[in-house]
Amino acid sequence: MKPSRISAYFVLHAKSYMRSRSALFFQIAFPIILILLFGAIFSGSSYSPTTLIVQNESPSAASWGVISAINDSGLFKVQVISETQNLSDYITVHSVQAALLVPANFTTNLYNGGVGELVLKGHTNPTVASADYQTLNGVLTQIDFRTSNTSQKLVLSSQVALGNTGKTIDYYVPGLIGFTVLSTMFNMVYTVPNYRRERLFRQLSFSGLTKSEWITANMIFSFLMLVLSDVILVTIGIYAFGASLTLNAETIVVSAVIIFGGLFFFTSVGILAGLVSDNEETVSVVGNLVMFPMMFLSGVFFPLSFAPAYLVTISKFLPLTYFINSLISVLDYGNISSVSLQIVYLLIGSAILFAIAVKLFSWKQK
Amino acid sequence: MPETVISVTNLLKSYSDITAVDGISFSINRGEVFSLLGPNGAGKTTTVEILEGVRNRTSGDIRVLGEDPEKSRSLIFKLGILPQDFSFIYNSTPKEALDFYKGTLTASSDLNEILEMVELGDKATTPFQKLSGGQKQKLGLALSLVNDPEILFLDEPTSGLDPRARRNIWNVIKTLKEKGKSILLTTHYLEEAELLADRVAIMNKGKIIDSGTPMEIVERHHEDDNLIIRGDGQVENLLGSGGYQFQREGPYIKVGLKSIRDATEIINYLYEKKAKFDDFTLKRESLEDVFVRMVGEIEEDETE
16 A cells, blocks of 8 residues: 555545535535534433323322422423323323223232332333333332332432433433444445446545555545534533533544544445345345444434343344444543443454455456 | 567456456557557457556457566556546546656656646646546646656547647647657547557457557458549439449548559549549548458458
C-alpha cells in the first residue's frame, strides 16, 4: 500500500462526496434529525409514570396501603375505578396500558398469614405488558421489604433508570452513535454493486490504485465523517437536551476505538453484502435484511430492558447490541473496565471479518 | 527489425459454453497503430481486456512490453487505457480526475496541456455527470495520457460520438502516432481504421480471419471496381449495344470494370454516341465494403 495513492483517492472521494446531497443528508443531517426528534420527545424528563388503573375488590387498610405505596413509588400514577365496573371492558373501552386488580380475597389471605395475590391485567402489546409487569413486580418486592421491617432501602428506579441521571436522552446518544456506524454498512452495500455495474473498479485499477488502498481511503474518510457526525450528536445531546455523558480523555479515546472497530465490522459486512450480486435491488434487499433487525433489536431506538425475553435473546446474536452496550457503559457510566473484554472481542471480530471481506472482494471482471 | 511491444500467441478465452477468443495470434511493433476490427461480439474487447490485465485468459501466451499482464502489477504504470463505455465517479470533475491519476501514477504531465489537447479545457470543473457523451469520452482519453504511456489501448474511442468529436479524437490519435506511441485501437468504424491504422486484424466470432495493412486486405478481397453513371434508358441501350455489363440501381447505372482504364473508354464511347447523362463517378471498394462482405460471407456459410 502506498500512502500517496491512498491520499490521492481520499481527496477525489472527499470532493465527490461533498457534492452528493443524499450522502451528506444520510451521514450528517439524518442523525441530527433523529436526535432532535428523540430529544424533543424525551427532553429533560426522567421516566414519566405510567397510568395504572386499579380496581380494589378488597377494601381494607392493608390493600389501600399497598395501592398508596405503588402510587408513591413515582413509577405509576394510580387511578382507582369503582369496584362495580367490569375491569376487562374498561381496559378495552379506554385503551389503558395496565390495570391492577386487588381481588376480593386479598385482605383475608394476608390476615390469615397467606399470600396476598394481585392480578395485573396487561395491555395486549406484550412489550408494554412485560415492562409494566417487571416494574410493578419490583415495586411490590420493595413494599414487601418495607412491611417486613427489613433494613433494605428502596431502589425503585433500578428497572427503568436510564444512564446516570435517568434521562432518556442519555440512552439515545450512544444509540444514535451506533446508528451512524451501522449506516456506514449501507455506503458499501450500494457502492460495491454500483461501482461494479459502472465498471468504476476497472477504471480505478487503471490508475494504479489497489483494492486495499481503495478500502483504506474509504475507511479513513468514513471514520472522519463519523467523528464529525458523532461530535455533532453529542454536542446537541448535551447542550440542547441536557444529556449527562461521562466525557473525559479516557472515555473519548475508548469511544473512538469502539467506533473504529464498529466501522471496520460494518464496512466489512457491507462489502460482503455488496458481493452477493451486481444487481443493486438484490443487494439492497440483502442489506436491509441485515440492517433492520440490528437497527430495531440492538437497542438503537429503545432499551432492551423493555423488550420481552425472546427478543432479548435474539439481540444477543446481533453484533450491534455489544457495540451499543459498550458505548452506553463508557459514555453513560464511564465504566470501561467492565466492557474492556467486550471491546477486545469486537476488535478481533472486526479484524477477522475485514480480512475475509478484503480476500473475497475482487476488482477483476467476472 | 522493429521492436515488438505486444505479442499474442494462441490466445484462448472461454467461458462455460462460449469461446470468446479462439486461439488468436498477432504482434504489435513499437510506434505502430494496430487496429482490431470486428462486429459486436467478435472478441475484440475481451482480447484487449486480457492484454490490459483486467481479465484472465484461459490459455495461450501474451507479452506486453515483455511482461505477462496477468502477473505484472508494475505494467499498468506504462500503459494508457481508454476502455469501452468509459465511466467515472459521477460527481467528480475532469480536473479532479486528472489530479487523482497524476497522484496515483506519480506522473509529471502538464494536466492543462492534456485538457487542451482533448479540447476539454473549458469543462475542467464540470461534474462528470453533466458532461456530454463526447466530453466523457475525451476525459477517458485524457486520463489515458496522464502517465505519458508507452502503449495505449483505445477500445472504441469514438463510439457514439458526433462527426466533429470523432475527428477531434482522430487528431489526438494522429498526434500520439507522430510522437511514436504504440496504439492498439479497436473499432467498428472501418473508415477510422483505414485512416489511422498501420495494420489491421479482422476478428469474427473469436478468430482473426485476416490481417495486414488496410490496402493489403482490400487488394486481397476486393471485387471489381465500378463506374457509376446517373442516366436514363438511352444510356442503358447504348451500354447494352456496346457489350458492357451493367445493372440499374435506382437512378444510377453501375458498370463493372475489369480495369480502371475501362472507365475512360466507356465515358469516351458514351460521348461519341452523344448519350445524355448527368453525372458519373468511379467507385473503388473500401475496407468497409471488403469487411462487410467477409463477415457476411462467413455468417452465410455457417447458416448453410
